[in-house]
Amino acid sequence: QKEVEQNSGPLSVPEGAIASLNCTYSDRGSQSFFWYRQYSGKSPELIMFIYSNGDKEDGRFTAQLNKASQYVSLLIRDSQPSDSATYLCAVKGSGYSTLTFGKGTMLLVSP
Amino acid sequence: DVKVTQSSRYLVKRTGEKVFLECVQDMDHENMFWYRQDPGLGLRLIYFSYDVKMKEKGDIPEGYSVSREKKERFSLILESASTNQTSMYLCASSLIGQGGGEAFFGQGTRLTVV
Numbered sequence: 040q041k042e043v044e045q046n047s048g049p050l051s052v053p054e055g056a057i058a059s060l061n062c063t064y065s066d067r068g069s070q071s072f073f074w075y076r077q078y079s080g081k082s083p084e085l086i087m088f089i090y091s092n093g094d095k096e097d098g099r100f101t102a103q104l105n106k107a108s109q110y111v112s113l114l115i116r117d118s119q120p121s122d123s124a125t126y127l128c129a130v131k132g133s134g135y136s137t138l139t140f141g142k143g144t145m146l147l148v149s150p
Numbered sequence: 151d152v153k154v155t156q157s158s159r160y161l162v163k164r165t166g167e168k169v170f171l172e173c174v175q176d177m178d179h180e181n182m183f184w185y186r187q188d189p190g191l192g193l194r195l196i197y198f199s200y201d202v203k204m205k206e207k208g209d210i211p212e213g214y215s216v217s218r219e220k221k222e223r224f225s226l227i228l229e230s231a232s233t234n235q236t237s238m239y240l241c242a243s244s245l246i247g248q249g250g251g252e253a254f255f256g257q258g259t260r261l262t263v264v
């Protein structure tokens with residue numbers, strides 16, 4: 040059974056701080072990694088994906104992947120109250136495999 | 151922009167009713183998925199489809215069936231609705247081979263079975 044683990048939170052950070060969200064996965068064959076943001080009562084929205092070891096930056100967001108440690112993280116710089124949401128980590132194997140989602144980490148950014 | 155549209159935002163049905171949830175995507179994606187999302191349980195895959203008329207069971211297919219007669223449309227059917235099927239239902243689509251296959255979600259259908 041493929042598993043994706045996330046701390047449920049809430050993770051509380053003050054406005055302007057860096058929020059660090061973490062995710063571990065069990066399947067060593069996983070090849071693609073995704074971060075989704077989900078506001079309360081809304082559907083998940085893709086914010087980043089990463090395929091290779093290392094860092095990938097997109098605006099205030101940085102995804103980090105370490106396949107040897109089976110670990111992926113999302114950093115949010117200059118956190119804003121509008122970033123308050125649940126962040127879902129998702130992992131995909133090769134070919135026709137489907138996404139496996141973690142249960143999400145709730146982030147609260149206080150003004 | 152990819153658009154995935156679910157037919158209803160909110161739905162209330164009676165126990166034993168046959169329920170149809172419809173999903174349409176406009177980006178010519180091969181893959182379509184149905185998930186349900188419950189507090190504390192996260193997103194769980196019910197069924198998915200890689201092509202027209204193809205379907206594969208996900209992690210929790212019991213009590214559900216699906217239909218994909220056209221590439222853009224994927225329907226979820228609750229054969230005889232029960233109260234434990236009260237949930238948020240999310241449809242998603244993705245391209246085969248597009249990078250890692252990022253999924254795009256519809257707005258969700260909150261189903262209440264009474």
